[in-house]
Amino acid sequence: MGLELYLDLLSQPCRAIYIFAKKNSIPFELRTVDLRKGQHLSDAFAQVNPLQKVPVLKDGDFILTESVAILLYLARKYEVPDHWYPRDLQASARVDEYLAWQHTALRRNCLRALWHKVMLPVFLAEPVSPEMLAATLAELDMALQVLEGKFLQDKAFLTGPHISLADLVAITELMHPVGAGCQVFKGRPKLAAWRQRVEAAVGEVLFQEAHEVILKAKDSQPADPTLKQKMLPKVLAMIQ
Amino acid sequence: MGLELYLDLLSQPCRAVYIFAKKNRIPFELRTVDLLKGQNHSDDFVQVNPLRKVPALKDGDFTLAESVAILLYLARKYEAPDHWYPQDLQARARVDEYLSWQHTALRMSCTRAMWQKMMFPGFLGQRVPPETLANTLAELDRCLQLLEDKFLKDQDFLAGPRISVADLVAITELMHPVSAGCDIFKSRPKLAAWRQRVEAAVGEDLFREAHAVIMKAKDLPPADTAVKERLKPLAQLFL
Numbered sequence: 001m002g003l004e005l006y007l008d009l010l011s012q013p014c015r016a017i018y019i020f021a022k023k024n025s026i027p028f029e030l031r032t033v034d035l036r037k038g039q040h041l042s043d044a045f046a047q048v049n050p051l052q053k054v055p056v057l058k059d060g061d062f063i064l065t066e067s068v069a070i071l072l073y074l075a076r077k078y079e080v081p082d083h084w085y086p087r088d089l090q091a092s093a094r095v096d097e098y099l100a101w102q103h104t105a106l107r108r109n110c111l112r113a114l115w116h117k118v119m120l121p122v123f124l125a126e127p128v129s130p131e132m133l134a135a136t137l138a139e140l141d142m143a144l145q146v147l148e149g150k151f152l153q154d155k156a157f158l159t160g161p162h163i164s165l166a167d168l169v170a171i172t173e174l175m176h177p178v179g180a181g182c183q184v185f186k187g188r189p190k191l192a193a194w195r196q197r198v199e200a201a202v203g204e205v206l207f208q209e210a211h212e213v214i215l216k217a218k219d220s221q222p223a224d225p226t227l228k229q230k231m232l233p234k235v236l237a238m239i240q
Numbered sequence: 241m242g243l244e245l246y247l248d249l250l251s252q253p254c255r256a257v258y259i260f261a262k263k264n265r266i267p268f269e270l271r272t273v274d275l276l277k278g279q280n281h282s283d284d285f286v287q288v289n290p291l292r293k294v295p296a297l298k299d300g301d302f303t304l305a306e307s308v309a310i311l312l313y314l315a316r317k318y319e320a321p322d323h324w325y326p327q328d329l330q331a332r333a334r335v336d337e338y339l340s341w342q343h344t345a346l347r348m349s350c351t352r353a354m355w356q357k358m359m360f361p362g363f364l365g366q367r368v369p370p371e372t373l374a375n376t377l378a379e380l381d382r383c384l385q386l387l388e389d390k391f392l393k394d395q396d397f398l399a400g401p402r403i404s405v406a407d408l409v410a411i412t413e414l415m416h417p418v419s420a421g422c423d424i425f426k427s428r429p430k431l432a433a434w435r436q437r438v439e440a441a442v443g444e445d446l447f448r449e450a451h452a453v454i455m456k457a458k459d460l461p462p463a464d465t466a467v468k469e470r471l472k473p474l475a476q477l478f479l
Contacts, residue, residue: 066337
């Protein structure tokens with residue numbers, strides 16, 4: 001059995017990995033783990049990842065979690081073009097800096113925006129107060145300001161003149177609130193221009209393919225009560 | 241001007257960077273940024289890190305934020321021994337996996353435990369509801385279980401047989417609740433044994449030196465009104 005990637009394209013980090021693997025023609029078996037059907041909670045999947053999360057990589061006996069670790073592993077093992085994670089000391093530091101910052105900043109805010117605006121009310125039938133949603137969107141706005149002001153600035157891509165892992169991780173994050181109907185690029189021409197460049201570098205067809213699921217998030221079927229009961233506490237812990 | 245490291249040893253990630261640099265004899269100027277005094281908001285420091293956080297690195301004109309990025313930069317630039325961040329593909333992946341996981345797991349629960357048990361009541365004179373503290377300590381306990389079961393397992397160190405940056409990042413986190421009086425190693429013999437190994441690998445003197453500030457945090461005199469006002473936003477984050 002070759003490389004297996006356990007993914008649900010509903011998930012931001014899964015999209016980044018999917019795009020990266022496809023773009024670099026890395027051969028893999030896609031193992032879809034449908035989060036909205038609770039497949040991540042199955043006994044079978046627990047054998048792969050006892051933490052019950054996606055994405056997961058399985059390469060023979062080697063199992064790896066954490067999207068950043070997976071992206072770096074793939075980049076190294078498959079010797080992808082240098083710009084994805086440059087050899088240059090300062091250039092790779094810039095990518096590391098973004099990949100570290102995003103966990104508790106943009107990632108968190110994009111996740112909360114999707115769940116507070118769409119997934120909690122639509123999928124889990126859990127109302128979210130307007131104040132909570134407003135606070136979340138305000139935090140997202142601040143993170144977008146940092147993304148533009150500290151990371152992008154006047155560069156073509158987040159960490160330099162070429163696309164890197166940082167851009168993949170960031171763009172897939174931003175498609176989360178976009179999928180929820182938030183117009184994150186409106187009034188942000190710099191960011192909108194960067195998005196165009198990233199999509200062009202990735203390839204429009206691949207980009208659209210990776211984002212088909214999230215763009216239909218608001219059409220999610222409500223979870224049945226048993227699944228809701230199992231998922232709700234985990235979701236609340238995930239988005240805290 | 242050579243390498244400058246902007247640190248406050250009150251902060252877990254600063255301790256990891258400090259220990260790594262000292263252990264590997266990396267020459268640097270220590271620029272102390274006193275967080276409780278709000279020095280991270282000074283105009284000078286904002287030039288170094290507009291995110292107003294420590295640790296931060298300045299190497300000539302190059303500035304860098306984020307402790308994980310700083311550790312990897314130092315490891316590469318100063319060609320630290322391989323075990324800190326191994327060349328081997330899978331060994332390195334294990335370190336990356338830990339460094340990624342900890343941001344939203346152990347890091348959060350250790351910070352909350354320390355602030356809720358010690359800094360809010362002691363330093364800021366702010367009451368923390370017992371249920372809040374209890375939830376935080378339960379979450380910390382879950383993270384410690386994961387640390388043991390998923391990362392440490394039966395290995396000597398988190399990512400394999402030798403100490404790596406993952407162990408430095410983890411041990412400095414765990415000293416946060418320890419400094420607040422949480423006896424996290426009691427009834428966790430595996431973790432306690434790992435701690436001994438990490439301290440021995442780092443060196444007892446360096447380990448103690450790096451933790452002098454945090455271990456004395458419980459003796460800080462209560463903050464004055466100005467400090468309390470300034471640190472109010474932290475309450476939103478850590479409560």
